[in-house]
Each structure stands twice: as C-alpha cells, then as structure tokens.
Amino acid sequence: xxxxxxxxxxxxxxxxxxxxxxxFYEAQGLISAGxxxxxxxxxxxxxxxxxxxxxxxxxxxxxxxxxxxxLATLPAHRIPTRRDxxxxxxxxxxxxDGRIATLQAVRSRLTTxxxxxxxxxxxxxxxxxxxxxxxxxxxxxxxxxxSARASTQSVTERRPGP
Numbered sequence: 517x518x519x520x521x522x523x524x525x526x527x528x529x530x531x532x533x534x535x536x537x538x539x540f541y542e543a544q545g546l547i548s549a550g551x552x553x554x555x556x557x558x559x560x561x562x563x564x565x566x567x568x569x570x571x572x573x574x575x576x577x578x579x580x581x582x583x584x585x586x587l588a589t590l591p592a593h594r595i596p597t598r599r600d601x602x603x604x605x606x607x608x609x610x611x612x613d614g615r616i617a618t619l620q621a622v623r624s625r626l627t628t629x630x631x632x633x634x635x636x637x638x639x640x641x642x643x644x645x646x647x648x649x650x651x652x653x654x655x656x657x658x659x660x661x662x663s664a665r666a667s668t669q670s671v672t673e674r675r676p677g678p
Contacts, residue, residue, distance in 0.1 A: 631658035
C-alpha cells in the first residue's frame with residue numbers, strides 16, 4: 517500500500533462512517549478510491565476531510581446532489597481547506613435558513629391549522645373556513661405563514677368554544 521493510503525476499514529474507523537456508506541458515496545461520485553492489484557479499495561488521506569464535509573452537509577439537511585455539486589468544485593486529490601469549507605457552506609446557508617424557518621413555523625403551529633385542507637381539526641374551521649386554502653393548490657400552505665384570517669384573529673378568538 518502506498519504511503520498515506522487507507523483501507524476502507526481504516527477510513528470507516530477514522531471517519532465514523534460505515535463501510536457500506538463509503539461504498540455508496542463512491543458509487544455516487546462523492547469520493548473516490550484507487551484499487552490494488554487484488555481490487556481492494558485504497559483511499560487517499562484527503563478523503564477523510566471530504567467525508568467530513570459530506571457529513572456536515574447531510575447534518576444540515578443538504579441533498580446529496582447539492583453536496584456532490586459542491587465537492588465537484590474541489591480538486592480531487594487535495595485536502596479541502598477552511599476557505600473551501602467557508603465557500604461550500606455559504607452556498608448552503610439559504611437552504612438551512614429556510615429549513616429553520618419552516619421548523620419554527622411548524623413548531624408554533626403544531627396545534628393549529630397548517631392549511632392542508634383536511635377540515636378535520638376543530639381549529640381548522642376557524643383558520644381555514646370553507647377550505648379557503650384549497651385555492652392555493654395542494655399541500656399545507658400555512659407552514660411558513662398564517663392565513664390572512666388567522667393572522668388578524670387573536671388567540672382567544674381562534675380557540676374553539678366549550
């Protein structure tokens with residue numbers, strides 16, 4: 517084995533990523549490995565940083581396609597630098613901010629209407645009367661914003677009576 521090259525087991529142990537995931541990442545073109553004469557994978561040490569970037573992107577909810585596109589901008593055999601990470605992660609910031617906004621909206625509306633049009637929760641009759649959200653098309657429309665009617669009503673007005 518050439519100096520600095522790691523087996524799949526060593527990469528799995530060092531990165532905390534299962535060997536099956538490493539093979540999947542390789543099949544998806546996220547990482548690459550050389551082969552020995554016995555067809556065993558050998559990874560350059562730089563792959564450890566690439567795997568860390570993949571894991572950070574996944575933890576942030578970035579789709580693998582976007583992670584792949586970001587990694588494709590890096591030289592294949594160089595360890596990504598702090599500057600590389602800053603550039604890659606800044607392109608994901610809007611996605612993360614959008615996901616945070618959606619999660620905060622969902623959290624604040626867990627017990628109210630989300631505009632799905634089901635009309636099955638008592639509060640939906642108040643927040644989505646006559647299924648007005650249906651005009652907006654399929655799906656839950658009040659995840660990130662409330663209906664015009666709901667935003668003008670006070671909390672006590674929205675609560676169903678006894």
